[in-house]
Amino acid sequence: MVVGIIGAGAMGTGIAQLAAMAGCEVRLYDTNKVAGSGALHNIGESIQKFISKGVFSPEEGVAVRGRIYICEKLETLSDADMIIEAIIEDLNIKKELFKALEKTIRNETILATNTSSLSITTIAAGLKYPERFIGIHFFNPPVIMKLVEVIPAVQTDSQLTLKVQKIIESWGKTVVIAKDTPGFIVNKLARPFYSEAIRIYEEGIADIVTIDYAMTSRGFRMGPFTLMDFIGHDVNYKVTESVWRGFYNDSRYRPSISQLRLLEAGYLGKKTGKGFYNYSDEVIPPFTEKDNLLLLQDLFVRIISMLINESADTVAQQICSPTDADLAVRLGLNYPKGLLEWGKELGYKNIVKVLDDYFDIYHEERYRVSRYLRNLAVHEDI
Secondary structure, three states: OEEEEEOOOHHHHHHHHHHHHOOOEEEEEOOOHHHHHHHHHHHHHHHHHHHHOOOOOHHHHHHHHHOEEEEOOHHHHOOOOEEEEOOOOOHHHHHHHHHHHHOOOOOOOEEEEOOOOOOHHHHHHOOOOHHHEEEEEEOOOOOOOOEEEEEEOOOOOHHHHHHHHHHHHHOOOEEEEOOOOOOOOHHHHOHHHHHHHHHHHHOOOOOHHHHHHHHHOOOOOOOHHHHHHHHOHHHHHHHHHHHHHHOOOOHHHOOOHHHHHHHHHOOOEHHHOEOOOEOOOOOOOOOOOOOOHHHHHHHHHHHHHHHHHHHHHHHHOOOOOHHHHHHHHHHHOOOOOOHHHHHHHHOHHHHHHHHHHHHHHHOOHHHOOOHHHHHHHHOOOO
16 A cells, blocks of 8 residues: 655654554655655664564564655655645645645545644635545654544535544554534543633632642553643643634633733743643652642542533544543543543543532633533433
8 A cells, every 4th residue: 555645744754654553655745855854864763762662573673664765745645546745734725735636636546634633624615626535643652652533525425434443444554434513523522621620720729739749649650730831731722722713612611811821921831841730940849738639639639520521422422422422532632531421430420520510610601511411321221
């Protein structure tokens, strides 16, 4: 299989290596020639790490590297069986790129975008043959992360969705199928982890160290503030804003003024040395007040309840199946458990009561309980 990759940034490079490791012939194109040579260097280093860990032999590493070709012209991708775009998140630029591609490729070539937030349907609408267009959202780094979201556009042929799913699964990935909605599955489900944590912080209920500890002590690899700093506020804030606008300013996804101010100040998190935490300090202060167990419990229950409700509402909107919702957070977000699984463990009725109590306090739509979650609670003891 010949796979074309457009964009030699971190995502494009990772997808190119992944496809080559799966035995595909890969043609990597970028308008920036320096980016192309840099991609080969990064792929070489990555392959060497796999060799040193015994994942494959030096000979297999040479074969993987030998299956990747740098292309200087877009036309070089004309005979590819599938082309995956991984360039800047700009809708107009992507639409123009795919229009140009359609003039040179075969009718049966699969066209895909790796966008994490833009409408697949909108991009497909600009094509002559939109039925062959689909979203394939990898997670960074693509070679390591097991999850891939496959998102058919409204126009996508149903058989193409199944075909793409089989291809990506043959690359060793776990595929979840998502409806073309803002944030798809993972970026939608993750919003309360950040937004509710910031809400708690802004109200002075607890500081960022305490909130982070409340979540890491329950199995999360990073607390919400550490994770936002790690992702970068330029990325995290814009995804939140995109999901919020995409759902017609639904209050559940409203961006935070606190995070916006960090973005405006250029305090983007770990990569700039300052965000919610100050990374110029030698050590990030650990949480020490472990005697306040009731507060930690309240913080965890509040945030996890919002996450469980978001997962339930995502299923209710038929964005994905219950199984895919749980897979998405475990493999795409590295949560210790699926959210619906966690809800069952904590008790759906208990989660509904927590959210109803917060709704009574705030009288805000963000705390409305999903119909699907209420139904789970009603049938919990049956």
